[in-house]
Amino acid sequence: MSIATTAIVRPSPVLRWLQAAMCVAALAAGLLLERPMLLCLACAGLGWQVREVKVWRIDISAVGQLRLTVYREIDAVPGPPLRLRPGTLLWPGLMLLRLEDGAARRRCLVLLPDSVAPAEWRALALAMRAVAA
Numbered sequence: 001m002s003i004a005t006t007a008i009v010r011p012s013p014v015l016r017w018l019q020a021a022m023c024v025a026a027l028a029a030g031l032l033l034e035r036p037m038l039l040c041l042a043c044a045g046l047g048w049q050v051r052e053v054k055v056w057r058i059d060i061s062a063v064g065q066l067r068l069t070v071y072r073e074i075d076a077v078p079g080p081p082l083r084l085r086p087g088t089l090l091w092p093g094l095m096l097l098r099l100e101d102g103a104a105r106r107r108c109l110v111l112l113p114d115s116v117a118p119a120e121w122r123a124l125a126l127a128m129r130a131v132a133a
Helices: 013-033 036-049 118-132
Strands: 005-009 055-060 066-071 076-084 089-091 094-101 106-111
Touching: 005 118, 013 036, 055 118, 076 118, 089 118, 094 118
Parallel strands: none
Antiparallel strands: 005 055, 055 066, 066 076, 076 094, 089 094, 094 106
16 A cells, blocks of 8 residues: 555644634733733734635655645745654644754644545545654
8 A cells, every 4th residue: 555645734724713712812811911911922923813824735755755835826835855753743633743854944734634635634644654653
């Protein structure tokens, strides 16, 4: 059986709602406690929520090589080959991918089941477990 797979990853709506709710709670706490630093952090967090949403494509080859392609407005920017770092979490309902390229640049990618199509989630989870082994 080949582990080659491709998955289109979109930001998780559930994770974005949870982050927005946390920022609103921090904003309310900052107003109640009259803490300007907490207000600034909450506003920065809400501003971060309205940023441009990126879509990624994860490609795993038959030999276990990972590539991450970032889709921008018009073009797709393919990245260098990546490897999984220690500390990568592969749970049934969450994948926390700690990735590193050849230039020692690190990236962390959080995947929830609503980030990917259901059929792709299972294939991606199996391929990631095979790469991690």
